[in-house]
Amino acid sequence: MMSEVQKESIDTATRMTLLGQQARKASQVLRSSTTQQRNNALGAIAAELSQQRDTLLKANAHDIARGEREGLSEALMDRLLLTPARIDAMIAGLETVAALPDPVGGIDELRTQANGLRIGRMRTPLGVIGIIYESRPNVTVDAAALCLKSGNAVILRGGSEAFESNCAIARCIASGLEQAGLPGHAVQLVETTDRDAVGALITASEYVDVIIPRGGKSLIKRISEQATIPVIKHLEGLCHVFVDRHASLEMASTIAFNAKCFRYGICGAMETLLVDRDIADAFLPDMITRFKDAGVTVRGCAAVQALADVEPATEEDWQTEYLGPFLSIRVVEGLDAAIEHINHYGSHHTDAIVSDHFGHTQRFLTQVDSSSVMINAPTCFADGAQYGLGAEIGISTDKLHVRGPVGLEGLTTRKYIVLGDGHVRT
Amino acid sequence: MMSEVQKESIDTATRMTLLGQQARKASQVLRSSTTQQRNNALGAIAAELSQQRDTLLKANAHDIARGEREGLSEALMDRLLLTPARIDAMIAGLETVAALPDPVGGIDELRTQANGLRIGRMRTPLGVIGIIYESRPNVTVDAAALCLKSGNAVILRGGSEAFESNCAIARCIASGLEQAGLPGHAVQLVETTDRDAVGALITASEYVDVIIPRGGKSLIKRISEQATIPVIKHLEGLCHVFVDRHASLEMASTIAFNAKCFRYGICGAMETLLVDRDIADAFLPDMITRFKDAGVTVRGCAAVQALADVEPATEEDWQTEYLGPFLSIRVVEGLDAAIEHINHYGSHHTDAIVSDHFGHTQRFLTQVDSSSVMINAPTCFADGAQYGLGAEIGISTDKLHVRGPVGLEGLTTRKYIVLGDGHVRT
Structure with missing residues (x-):
């Protein structure tokens, strides 16, 4: 039966x-x-x-x-x-x-x-x-x-x-x-x-x-x-913005803030901010204040902690898509270290560089293995309508057939x- | 231990x-x-x-x-x-x-x-x-x-x-x-x-x-x-040639023979020949003799058997990639029946029509769901070098990312x- x-x-x-x-x-x-x-x-x-x-x-x-x-x-x-x-x-x-x-x-x-x-x-x-x-x-x-x-x-x-x-x-x-x-x-x-x-x-x-x-x-x-x-x-969007030593710090602040705060819950939201050591002192204290004022909890590596009152970031933070009012910040030794961090910890979704240096932007474009790579624009632009696709069925994090907004x-x-x-x- | x-x-x-x-x-x-x-x-x-x-x-x-x-x-x-x-x-x-x-x-x-x-x-x-x-x-x-x-x-x-x-x-x-x-x-x-x-x-x-x-x-x-x-x-190549009622029968004979006999073992070899009933009498007897003379064993549907001395084709023949000196032949009621046979029994690899009728060739091109669709050319051309790719890593029978010679x-x-x-x- x-x-x-x-x-x-x-x-x-x-x-x-x-x-x-x-x-x-x-x-x-x-x-x-x-x-x-x-x-x-x-x-x-x-x-x-x-x-x-x-x-x-x-x-x-x-x-x-x-x-x-x-x-x-x-x-x-x-x-x-x-x-x-x-x-x-x-x-x-x-x-x-x-x-x-x-x-x-x-x-x-x-x-x-x-x-x-x-x-x-x-x-x-x-x-x-x-x-x-x-x-x-x-x-x-x-x-x-x-x-x-x-x-x-x-x-x-x-x-x-x-x-x-x-x-x-x-x-x-x-x-x-x-x-x-x-x-x-x-x-x-x-x-x-x-x-x-x-x-x-x-x-x-x-x-x-x-x-x-x-x-x-x-x-x-x-x-x-x-x-x-x-x-x-479409798996996760663990997106980064890297502020190069050749960035306009004002533009960097605008882009980083928009990338995090446009909307916390979208897959193109920035989850980790990477900053070149050369400009960390000049850039980070004000930037962190701006995030805190907006209600974002900031976690940082040791170098960030030395510059501002933030929670310590752990290895887990570099691997986390918060989709919420949290941000991890890491000071890196320059462009190559930033690219290495992104390719290692990122989800190959969307990553951005802020820089006025032509060679640096081109290396970032070529070497970052993500479905969208941006220069001087916030990661939250990763979206079919913004890309002019008219309509979107999803965002592919695969490499075969289609990458990015579909x-x-x-x-x-x-x-x-x-x-x-x-x-x-x- | x-x-x-x-x-x-x-x-x-x-x-x-x-x-x-x-x-x-x-x-x-x-x-x-x-x-x-x-x-x-x-x-x-x-x-x-x-x-x-x-x-x-x-x-x-x-x-x-x-x-x-x-x-x-x-x-x-x-x-x-x-x-x-x-x-x-x-x-x-x-x-x-x-x-x-x-x-x-x-x-x-x-x-x-x-x-x-x-x-x-x-x-x-x-x-x-x-x-x-x-x-x-x-x-x-x-x-x-x-x-x-x-x-x-x-x-x-x-x-x-x-x-x-x-x-x-x-x-x-x-x-x-x-x-x-x-x-x-x-x-x-x-x-x-x-x-x-x-x-x-x-x-x-x-x-x-x-x-x-x-x-x-x-x-x-x-x-x-x-x-x-x-x-x-790259799965199998169960390839068809369809001889339309508007085909030049001489060209059809040339193409069908080349599609089968250029090399039996390649995935682009024709395995089933489809012939419009309208021209079956005029086309098939000579064509079948030509195949037999080349050492090809021919199997046919009832209509083919009525025209020449061939083995009977079974349902299994329409589903078989012989990769050898065997050929199945079926008489069909016209273009639509041919397309239906190909989409149903074929492996979506390579299929060809022989026809001088513009509308028929365009319908075949649009409606046959195969990685290569050919007009007035034999299926054995399905090959990266022939397509001008320079070199080929394989032939994809998938639909996503790449179809055909890769x-x-x-x-x-x-x-x-x-x-x-x-x-x-x-």
């Missing part, structure tokens, strides 16, 4: 296979759809969301009530909440994505070989994308829009907290797709809170081409360890095209 | 960590090396191989003798053998790679944002590459050259059959690197035949950025399943660079 657990798990596996097959089929249709069709679908989804406002708010109220019963944290509850303004923002997001250029179909590097064969590379959709995310229901719309625009089918697995909201949003999306003559299966929500569904999704290599997890570090770590499909992951191009790949005239290989 | 097995396995783990740390350190030096330094190293390695011919041949003779004792197949023995001519080819390969343009350091898409920030993308080395390969000792030189040229450190794990040859080649490489003032650890051979070394290499995510396996399907499958590091993998560019990544003047985010 089969236990309840086994039955449930078989059902989930079967359901996930079905979703996968449907997604693969829909991706074939999307591959040959026109830009206009996909843009029409984005518009129809926006109209549907607008019409279904009350339904969405009602579904969200269920999630909110359950969240309250289950004692979710205030931060989680805020992320979960849908308001008319947040629905407007989702609609505006769809319009933004519709207005972006189509990333698909372009051919570049087309060159004629000696034998007359013309060989180039054509940008195409990846195929089927799996997105696993936590409580924000707006991700359901944002992710669907980016995948659709880039010609991909998508399977969405949202957090169980937002289950009702996500289901209501998914119904609007399916309806919009069908109104535009595209298959409703182009965007599918995993309509179960069964955890086995995640396991099935991240190993369905026959049906899913890439997994994009969006959420906390532990979620992303677990998924990238267990997935047998390539994962575009826009529509990151959801595509390039195939070779070979144009002949009856050529033969001899 | 610790067993022998445990001791050996701890030793291997420790050794692999050491290799990893040394590689990471060397990769930092390579990252800031000049093109000239890296080209000098390639030249010095070539000179060293030339001087050490006798040593190389002697080491290879040991491998050959052991291979004979162990009864290796004739094919494996041939791949293992080093001859003066093959050493010359390795040297010529180094010179070819040295002459290629440096893939690293270029900046593109540099644009000024509305706030004056200039943002672009700079091509950089991946870092440390792990290459796992089978018996051909020339891969030791070829892979090292491509990694070095692209500014990457590499850890090489060759087959145990070629152990002595690989060690002798690795000594030449280390010596050449040092003569050029680059760290000898930039190219390291795993000098143990312990199988645990592979397991340690493909999970050393702290030290290795990407794994490239080169070898049989089972090796690649196992590695990509067990690796926790991204893998650029040259130097595939061994690099792009980071964002952000150039400011004291900008702040508000």
Whole structure:
């Protein structure tokens, strides 16, 4: 006799296979759809969301009530909440994505070989994308829009907290797709809170081409360890600003302060400030006062402690992404020591130098192995919108395929095209 | 008390960590090396191989003798053998790679944002590459050259059959690197035949950025399943040629014959021929005779069997990469059916259409989801040298990062660079 657990798990596996097959089929249709069709679908989804406002708010109220019963944290509850303004923002997001250029179909590097064969590379959709995310229901719309625009089918697995909201949003999306003559299966929500569904999704290599997890570090770590499909992951942002001996100290103060204090919770926030010993005396006392006045707790190495009243920084501080009002400061022996510290302790996310010395900035640019390297700009600029990507599906801390903010191009790949005239290989 | 097995396995783990740390350190030096330094190293390695011919041949003779004792197949023995001519080819390969343009350091898409920030993308080395390969000792030189040229450190794990040859080649490489003032650890051979070394290499995510396996399907499958590091993998090439109803039948015959018979054993060889029903009568009888005359065993669907004396093709034939003198032929109802067959049964490697109809060729190009899609050219052209890449580290059947033949560019990544003047985010 089969236990309840086994039955449930078989059902989930079967359901996930079905979703996968449907997604693969829909991706074939999307591959040959026109830009206009996909843009029409984005518009129809926006109209549907607008019409279904009350339904969405009602579904969200269920999630909110359950969240309250289950004692979710205030931060989680805020992320979960849908308001008319947040629905407007989702609609505006769809319009933004519709207005972006189509990333698909372009051919570049087309060159004629000696034998007359013309060989180039054509940008195409990846195929089927799996997105696993936590409580924000707006991700359901944002992710669907980016995948659709880039010609991909998508399977969405949202957090169980937002289950009702996500289901209501998914119904609007399916309806919009069908109104535009595209298959409703182009965007599918995993309509179960069964955890086995995640396991099935991240190993369905026959049906899913890439997994994009969006959420906390532990979620992303677990998924990238267990997935047998390539994962575009965004791990932590342990970002540095290095103040070179050739920096304008006024500019350095402006940049360091903005890098820390623009917003503590973003992955581009500076967590460690590195200062060249040559200018530490002149720079640090005022800088530290400025941070303290803003409510930032400063921890420093011995040299920093000798210059200001700060907590001692330990080895652990150099390895910590605070995501809060804390900052570690270290005095280093110069550019090379700064680069070494960053490449050793950093998370290869975003790192900046403040310097007026051309050679130093160029060495920093070349030698720092991070997804974004900045000169005379604060690390908090690491963001798809700031980079002009129009919209962002995440920030990749991987090196393969895409590094840094991932826009529509990151959801595509390039195939070779070979144009002949009856050529033969001899 | 610790067993022998445990001791050996701890030793291997420790050794692999050491290799990893040394590689990471060397990769930092390579990252800031000049093109000239890296080209000098390639030249010095070539000179060293030339001087050490006798040593190389002697080491290879040991491998050959052991291979004979162990009864290796004739094919494996041939791949293992080093001859003066093959050493010359390795040297010529180094010179070819040295002459290629440096893939690293270029900046593109540099644009000024509305706030004056200039943002672009700079091509950089991946870092440390792990290459796992089978018996051909020339891969030791070829892979090292491509990694070095692209500014990457590499850890090489060759087959145990070629152990002595690989060690002798690795000594030449280390010596050449040092003569050029680059760290000898930039190219390291795993000098143990312990199988645990592979397991340690493909999970050393702290030290290795990407794994490239080169070898049989089972090796690649196992590695990509067990690796926790991204893998650029080359699985099978189940390639198709589709003869459209608008094809010149003479050109179709030329292309189909070349696609199958140029060389049976390459991954770009055609394995299944698809023919539009409209021209099957006119095309197939002569075509099949031509294949049979060349010694190719033909299997066909019922419609093909009605036109010529061929073996029946089963469902399994549509799924088989023969890599030999076998061919399956299927009559299909037209372009859409051909595309559906290819996307369903193919391995997304290389597929071709023969057609004079513009619209049909464009639909085939867009809708076939393969790393190379060809018009009026045989699939056997799928090769880095034919594509003008200069040299090839493999052919990727993955969709992320690189698809198709992988040259130097595939061994690099792009980071964002952000150039400011004291900008702040508000």
